[in-house]
Amino acid sequence: MAEGHKAKVALLGAGYIVDFHFSALRLLPDIEVRAICDLNRQRAEHFAQVKGVPNVYTELGEMLAREQLDVVHVLTPPHIHFQTSSPIIEAGVDIMSEKPLCHTVNYCKELRERASTKGRVIGVAHNFLYMPVYEKLVNDWRNGRLGQIDQIDIVWNKELGQLRGGPFGTWMLQTPTNILFEVAPHSFVHLIHLLGGQPDSMTVDVHDKVKLPQGLEFYRQWEIRGWKGNTSIRIRFSFIDGYPEHYIHVRGTNAVARADFEHNTYVCQAHTALPYDVDHYANVVIPAKDAFLQAHSTLGHFLLSKMRLVKSAGGPYAQSIARTVASFYEGRKGGTLDERITSELGQAAVTLADRVVREIDLPTQVASPVKPPIKPPVQKPTVLVIGGTGFIGQSLVRRLCKAGHGVRILARDPKSCPAELRHLGVELTKGDFTDPDAVTTALDGISSVYHLARGFGNTWPEYLQSDVNPTRKVAELCLEQGIERLFYISSIAIYNAGKKSLVITEETPPHPGIMRVSPYARSKVENERILFDLYQEKKLPVVIFRPGIVLGHGGSPYHWGVVAWPYNSVCRIWGGGNNKLPIVLVDDVADAMVRAIDAPDIEGESYNLASLPCITANEYIDEFEQRAGIHIKRVLTSNWRYYIGEMAKWAIKRIGRDPNAAFPSYADIQCRSFASVFDSSKAQHQLGWQPVSDRETLIREGLHVPIDEFFK
Known part of the structure; x- marks a missing residue:
């Protein structure tokens, strides 16, 4: 160059x-x-x-x-x-x-x-090759500090989120062996780089088969064992929920070493010149000290990068990618690439994946997954459900079909549609609500539309583009097509439900403090405003629902409306956790929405949907622990304590001149305790809605069912 x-x-x-x-x-x-x-x-x-x-x-x-x-x-x-x-x-x-x-x-x-x-x-x-902790391991190996290598253990234990929520149409899930070419190369390339070539011999075991939509299968646990000369090799993959681990452990004749990618630490244990018992003491204290200092360095770098006091790509993984990319351009300029990014090493990793495939009796290629039999359409679709493959959407589709309505689903990935919906005879149309052409096609012959989809992002401009503008376009297309009713699913997240003296009805205004810091809540409020304006100006026949904390079949027991889940083993309980929550069963939400399709004169109305409050956050966790047989660490967080923490985060972002740093809102924190009472009597009177309010039934259907599904 x-x-x-x-x-x-x-x-x-x-x-x-x-x-x-x-x-x-x-x-x-x-x-x-x-x-x-x-x-x-x-x-x-x-x-x-x-x-x-x-x-x-x-x-x-x-x-x-x-x-x-x-x-x-x-x-x-x-x-x-x-x-x-x-x-x-x-x-x-x-x-x-x-x-x-x-x-x-x-x-x-x-x-x-x-x-x-x-x-x-x-x-x-292969981005982990450039993490400094791995480079330290390679350096100690090559300079002889570890001695002759006896064992190599490589562990990748991380939940694969797609197995629960999809998308199931991704190439990675189309055959049981595709994971060996998608995720496993990270570990395969480490092994080949350390060994300097392929293993001499190898055996493979797979376990924990799970069924996915479209008749697909996935194995969540893999173990690969082999030899290179006198060095034993073991690679383990686990894709189930659990404490995440990603490390390489090497045992040599002189020392043992561990590069921990998850925690960004490297420790090496070797004998000292000290007496036997003191040497044992030193081999506990010295590695602990090294790990302690490295952890401090990682945290310090994170804070300094947030304040933009150091030029950085981000955390350890992002830094590793940055070093990988920088190495490529440096090697390209100099005419020779670093061995870690050569196409030769890349091919070697694929060769090892191919060897693993040949060691097991599993299908390697399925051009198109075999679809389960689909029931012929009950009747011509007259109801369009946007977001029908989601948690609430699936229950709504089931209830619509039960009521005799012909249903069409607009879905990004029709292949991810659960078999139980396919068997109902629904019509699937590929598309996204952000694509006007796809929506226009899906509206053909439709009289009623349920809009359950939502956009995603971290900032207001992202929500504006991914959620607000597309929702406005959906409404305009419904007007053009003469749709009889448009049902929009909003959220109770727009309210400040943190005051005991407050009874929240449909007339309760959104809280400005919440909208200021929560792009999600702001997008819901803006969408409601747009839809109601179109109702006033152009007679858009819109009806809006604001469900409470929705639980039930198909949902996750780790519900963020109940408590915050920084990890599955830890929950943050807002306030004392003793306020009764606005819980509602997903089938009851669907029932209200289906009832509204024929209810007279409800255009321009909105409905809060919550059962009578009878379960607190602490009681929810009690039931969770007892049903699942696990212990969950509870962190009680007062509103003011959490607010001070948010202030500290805001200060760091402001120092770093983060343009998206919003001054914390106390109301946004206060509302999570759900001290207020939600009044859903309007839906009961106008729609004839009678949600389950029996505590025993709510616990059984809302907690036990999703817990059993999650841990099966």
């Missing part, structure tokens, strides 16, 4: 990992990010707008033709790495690819051959 020339870079893929790569590129002086390309234009445009990327594309070929690029970061799903990387190489552009290089060994070989022929460079990001 010529002196003073800035490398022109593009990002291919706007998913989760793109933020990390962009942050890493932003730290490099001679890089210019020119474009981002993704099939989802809206997602790409949003990223470009937030990050200041000048050009957006949905076609790779067009981007390669229009932009004079030097490097493309390939951040697509593994199974299309070859298809996306090949034209990049043919265009004479270098590649920085997320792992794996490709998802088959043959594709890896062919891509490397094409790159060699074209004189192009391919780097592969």
Whole structure:
């Protein structure tokens, strides 16, 4: 690269990992990010707008033709790495690819051959290879401090969230072995890098099979054992809920070492010259001291980066990606890549994954999962449910079908639709409520619409784009199509329910302090305002529901409306946890919504949906512990104590000039204790709604059922 020339870079893929790569590129002086390309234009445009990327594309070929690029970061799903990387190489552009290089060994070989022929460079990001704790392990190994290596244990124990909530249509879940090419390469590449090659022999065990929608299967526990010479090898993967672990433990003749990626620590234990008992003491105290100092350093760096007193990509994982990306560009400039990012090592990791596949008798390829039989449609769909595959949405669809309504579901990933809904004979339409064309198509022949979908983000501009503007468009399309009723699902999060003297009705105004700090609550309030304005101005036939704390079949027992869950083993209880909560069963929420479809003269109305309060947060946790047979650590948090903590966080962000730092709202904290009483009599009188209010039934259906489902 010529002196003073800035490398022109593009990002291919706007998913989760793109933020990390962009942050890493932003730290490099001679890089210019020119474009981002993704099939989802809206997602790409949003990223470009937030990050200041000048050009957006949905076609790779067009981007390669229009932009004079030097490097493309390939951040697509593994199974299309070859298809996306090949034209990049043919265009004479270098590649920085997320792992794996490709998802088959043959594709890896062919891509490397094409790159060699074209004189192009391919780097592969196995990001944990650049964590300093791993570099310390490698250094101690290679300089002989560990001695002759006897054992290597690599552990990856982290819950895979997609197994519970989807999306189930992702490539990773389409066969039981795809996980070996999606997640496992992180550990495979560590083993190969440490050993300097492939294991000599290997055996594999898989256990804990779970059934997913569409007849798919997944194994949540894997154990791989092998040998390299006299060194025993063991790799374990566990994707179940539990305390997260990710580490490499190496035993040598001179010392043992452990690189802990989860906690960003490295400790090495070796004999000292001290007497036997004192040596044992030293081998407890010295590693503990090392871990203590490293933990302080990690926390200090985090705080300094938040205050922007140090230039950083973020936490340890983000820093590792930044070092990976920096190494690629340094090696590209110098003509030789670091061994950790070479395509040769990338291919070796895929080769090991392929060997593991051959050691087990599991299906390796399923072109399209076998679908369970689908009941023929009951009748032509007249009701559209946007967000029908969610927790409340599924109950609503079941109740609508039971009432004899023909139902169409607009879903981002129809493949993730549970079999129990498919068997009801619903019609599935692929699309997102943020896509006006998809909504227009889904509205054909529809008379009633339930809008349960929501946008996501961390800031108000993100919610404005992902939730508020799309909801306005849905309402306008409903007007154009002459929809008889639009039902919108809002939230009780808009209220300050922290005052014992307050009885909350539909006339209770949203609290401005909550809206100021909570983009989610603000978006709900803004959506309600827009919909009611359209009702007043253009007669939009809208009805709004604000459900309470919704529990029941299909929901998680770790409900954030009850308490906060920083971890599944720890809960933060607001106040004393002795206020009775506005709990409601999910089937009762669905019942109210279905009743409203035929209720006369309710356009422009809103309804709070909560049962009679009879369960406190402490009682909820008591039942949880008893039913699940576990102990949950309770942290009682007074409103003022939590507010002071939020003030401290705000101060740190302000020092760092975080533009999204909102001054804490005491009302936002106070409302979480649910000291107020919710009055749902309006829904009972106007809709004939009679929610379950019996304490025993609420506990059985609202707590025991989801607990049993979660821990089965």
